[in-house]
Amino acid sequence: MASPDRPQQPDARRTAAAAAAAAAGEGAVAAPLPAGSTSPALLPPTERFAARTAGMTASEIRALFAVASRPEVVSLAGGMPNLAALPLQSLASEVAELVDVDGMTALQYGSAQGVPQLREQICEVMREEGIEGDPNDVVVTVGSQMALDLLTRIFIDPGDVVLAEGPSYVGALGSFAAYQAQVVHVAMDEHGLVPDLLHDALESLSRRGITPKFLYTIPNFHNPAGVTLAHERRPQILDLCRRYGVMVIEDNPYGMLGFTGEVHPALRSFDPDVIYLGSFSKTFASGLRVGWALVPPLVRDRLVLAAESATLCPPSFTQMLVSRYLSHHDWRSQIKTFSENYRERRDAMLAALETYLPEGCSWTVPDGGFFVWLTVPAGVDTKAMLPRAVTARVAYASGTGFYADGFGSRQLRLSFCFPTPERITEGVRRLAAVLEAELDVVRTFGTPDRPELKRGSDNPAPDTT
């Protein structure tokens, strides 16, 4: 079958070393080589990657996880839920029964949209926040991250504008970058996204003939800002978006983890056209990766097609486990238990911040969720400070990772979800010492005149002092 001019087998059996060497330069030869000459490598040079791939960069937080996971370091960086309160033993028998009774279904392919019974239960969960959803409009995804990524896939052309709070969730910024969206941040205050600033952003974009594709917002216990959108602002923001023809994607992974018992009405409860993202990662178990999107029918059909080409279908096994958990366990009081653990940790962190932090620091006071957003005195660069903090055995997430535009050099995110209250107190104490040392340097040598610091310093960040 082989045409005569083609070098045969011996040349085909190549070592990894030879391949690597070849890959260095000869990857993309378009024309055939003279017979017998060395074959180039199969591996393409970097420039053969898609344009969008250039936008994929490791998040600052991700780079941190390795270091921060050393036992001697108090990590206030990650967003891992605290699972200590989970009833492992009853879950063990639950999952055993799942395999015994429904094994042939749980271990088999399912529908791309997700297990029907779970979609009904998801609507029951959403009813807690005033949402009347139809199970047919729910699409189950591998964590709500997948829903966000697929919605970006079906809506974003390269260069499209997306509105997001400043700061915003790092995983959302990652997906927006992966699809070459242009992110325009709108600032928050202690009551969340500021309608007037949203109006200004929409107005100035519309003067330039730009209609953003959607507003991505986290109304409750914001990641990373820790603030919650005031109730009276919710209809105002929806109304603005309606008038400027901008969709709204509401991401609500922490909504049920409030500390005051107050229920915050979902944006989706005001308007059935809001695209709503939910997740069991914080209210049950993140390792199952079960999240969802509630979307209008017009969006649903395309979202399901996108989901099908992304994974064929989400795992039946984890979906059916969540479904059994919701049927057989008191999931509402389990969420209360989680919230109490997190409130205890939030209290420890706020007390420690009051006690230890130097003058000129300010921070948000979250009523739920996982995070406090800290603004440090002028002259301190939280990204530059991070290695010194880790050396002092405390880790945090520096602020610039939560902006698409280089802002945030004077901010950082502290998470209180995972460590014990004692560890949190110790971590903040260590952080305070590192900040004091930074401030000594600033006092001695003055504020370095670095552009990103300038931008960081007039960054309208949440401030409660």
Add this chain to the structure above:
Amino acid sequence: MASPDRPQQPDARRTAAAAAAAAAGEGAVAAPLPAGSTSPALLPPTERFAARTAGMTASEIRALFAVASRPEVVSLAGGMPNLAALPLQSLASEVAELVDVDGMTALQYGSAQGVPQLREQICEVMREEGIEGDPNDVVVTVGSQMALDLLTRIFIDPGDVVLAEGPSYVGALGSFAAYQAQVVHVAMDEHGLVPDLLHDALESLSRRGITPKFLYTIPNFHNPAGVTLAHERRPQILDLCRRYGVMVIEDNPYGMLGFTGEVHPALRSFDPDVIYLGSFSKTFASGLRVGWALVPPLVRDRLVLAAESATLCPPSFTQMLVSRYLSHHDWRSQIKTFSENYRERRDAMLAALETYLPEGCSWTVPDGGFFVWLTVPAGVDTKAMLPRAVTARVAYASGTGFYADGFGSRQLRLSFCFPTPERITEGVRRLAAVLEAELDVVRTFGTPDRPELKRGSDNPAPDTT
């Protein structure tokens, strides 16, 4: 906070009906409306979807599942593995122990690249087909579909050319379409992809200055064609791709499900630059959605970043369950058991085809996997025939779904993986009757002159008669 010219709450509380009505026309207003006027809907008109979304269309097979799942219909359409042989009881205790012993890890977020121990075991599995892989180069994904989708994401710019066998896997064509790739099919014969035809395709593309991004190929027990790439062709194909600077993505979900005991050396075993896709969906359980990619380091780092923005991380729970299964169960003899079940069903199908099919039909004879590819006599359109077949209580997958270019109207895929041998025989008998009826029409009224039929009829399809 609200600016005076803005309508307030009452207007924001809208019914789904009002929203739908508004969505019909007023979705994308760029300038603010006069105060008090009706707000347009949040939902955008269709044209606000991304350009790539137009390429997302429901697969013919997917549309089938609903109908074909009726009990009275013998479905030879789906590709669902037969899980009857799985040791459910020991799996039940296995998964219970997983929660008991490792619950805090299994239910928690993990790394984007996948569970380290599983990546080591995956290398052990790949060694069965002659692959020497490094666990650091393995990326675990939610089924190998996700690996394929993400590789397309990082390599394909709109309009890029991808080479694939004709016919090819419908899920691959879906991902290629979702990223606006242009698929060029290369025909197979009973020994798989034909090197001379690949050479012709590469040569004619290169004369037009086009270097395809990659060749997507399923060397073993092809889906849907059922053929296996001859061993001597493997290095020839790699050599051609090297010389034209074309990457190779080897998709091998069925490789271990052979009926002859013969081991087919993976393309990856000839060249470490081949990108290899594997899956536990057919060798263990598809409902866990655990697949993987083995990639060169240059590709790995970008693939992990893409995976992170797609799902943050694959489910720890299902990965750790697969890992335990591989450690504690004799997975090799479990695969043997699966293969024997499938061989028995393959034999039933081949016998029935010989017995019942009319003159002028030809089909492939698979040595493993799930599928037989059938070519019907000129004048019969398998897509047009499908509703009549389902009425006769037999379902198949019509050929056009496996081509990106409208070919395949004279072909169809028969899967023998799921039904019992008796049902398979009955299904083929029903199909034969439907074919006879179609041929009567053709004999009476002649061959209708439909273009897709023309194209279908000079489609070089596998033929063993």
